[in-house]
Amino acid sequence: MEQIPFFLIARILLGLAAGFWLVRKMRGFIRKLAVGLMPVRYRVSERSFHLQTRLSASLAFFMAFCVALAVFLGLGKVERAARQHPWIEKEESTYSRHEPQSQTMEILSTEPVYPAPESGSTAQDSLPAEEIQPPQDETGQPRSYDVSGGYYAQLFAFQQEERAWAQQRYWEKRLSYPVLVAIAPGTRGPYKVLVGPFRQKQDARAYLRQQKLQGFPRNDEGLRLYED
Numbered sequence: 001m002e003q004i005p006f007f008l009i010a011r012i013l014l015g016l017a018a019g020f021w022l023v024r025k026m027r028g029f030i031r032k033l034a035v036g037l038m039p040v041r042y043r044v045s046e047r048s049f050h051l052q053t054r055l056s057a058s059l060a061f062f063m064a065f066c067v068a069l070a071v072f073l074g075l076g077k078v079e080r081a082a083r084q085h086p087w088i089e090k091e092e093s094t095y096s097r098h099e100p101q102s103q104t105m106e107i108l109s110t111e112p113v114y115p116a117p118e119s120g121s122t123a124q125d126s127l128p129a130e131e132i133q134p135p136q137d138e139t140g141q142p143r144s145y146d147v148s149g150g151y152y153a154q155l156f157a158f159q160q161e162e163r164a165w166a167q168q169r170y171w172e173k174r175l176s177y178p179v180l181v182a183i184a185p186g187t188r189g190p191y192k193v194l195v196g197p198f199r200q201k202q203d204a205r206a207y208l209r210q211q212k213l214q215g216f217p218r219n220d221e222g223l224r225l226y227e228d
Contacts, residue, residue, distance in 0.1 A: 007079055015071035019064035030059050081214075150197030152180075152223075153204040155215040157189030164191035171195075175211065182223040192223065 023030070034055040155171065158164045164181045172179040175195060182192045195213075197220075198204040204217035 007075075011072050011075040011079075012068075014075065015068035016064075018071045019066075019068035022067050023060045023064045026063070027060075030063070031056050034059055150199065151201045151204045151217055151219055152182075152194040152196035152198065153177075153208050153213070153215050154192055154194055154218050155179075155213060156193040157187075158191045158193075159189055161191050164193050167193050177207065180225050182225045184222045184224075187222075194223075194225075 031052070034052050037055060156164065156167050158167075161181075161183075168179050168181050171193070177195050177198075180194045180196070182194055184190050184192060195207065195215075196204060198207065198217075201217045201219070207213075208215050208217070
C-alpha cells in the first residue's frame with residue numbers, strides 16, 4: 001500500500017486550520033452578510049432565526065473551504081519550487097575569499113640517465129626524442145574570454161566556482177539555450193550562471209517566464225565567460 005506523503009497531510013491540516021480559524025474570527029461579519037442576503041419578507045417572519053442560522057453556517061463552511069483550498073495550493077507551489085532547487089542556494093549571505101587549490105610539483109632529477117648506445121649508432125642517436133608537450137593552464141581552471149555582447153538571463157550567483165559549474169551541468173541538459181558560467185570580479189557571488197545570449201533584454205525576460213525560471217535579465221557589463 002502506497003504511503004501518503006507527510007507534506008501532503010501537513011498541507012491539508014494547515015489549510016483546514018487556517019480556514020476554520022479565519023471563519024471563527026469573522027463570525028460577526030458572516031452573520032451580517034447572511035442577514036443582508038436574506039429576502040426582506042423572511043427577515044420579519046417567524047422562521048427568520050432558523051434561516052439566518054442555516055445561511056450563516058453555509059457561508060462559514062464555504063469560506064473555510066475557500067481559505068483551506070488557497071492555503072493547500074499555495075503550499076503546493078512552495079513545495080514544487082523547493083524540489084526544483086533542492087540543494088542550491090540562490091546567493092550566499094557571507095563573503096569568503098576563494099583560495100586557489102595548491103598544486104604539488106614533481107621534483108625531477110637534474111641528471112637524466114640515458115641508455116647506453118648500441119653498436120653502430122652514435123651517441124646522438126641514443127638520446128630520446130624530445131616530445132613537445134601542449135601548453136597547460138597553470139591554475140588548472142578553464143580559460144576565460146571576453147563577452148561578445150548581448151543580453152543574458154542570470155539564474156544564480158555563487159562565491160565558489162565549483163558550485164557554479166555543478167549548476168551549469170545540471171541546467172544545460174534541460175534548457176534549449178546555452179548555459180554558461182561567467183565571472184564578475186569585485187561582486188558578492190562573482191561566479192554567475194547565465195543562459196543566452198539573447199538579442200534583446202525583453203527576449204531574456206520572456207525566456208525566463210516561458211521556462212518558469214527564477215532569475216533576471218542582464219547585460220554583459222563586467223562579465224568574462226568561462227570555457228568548460
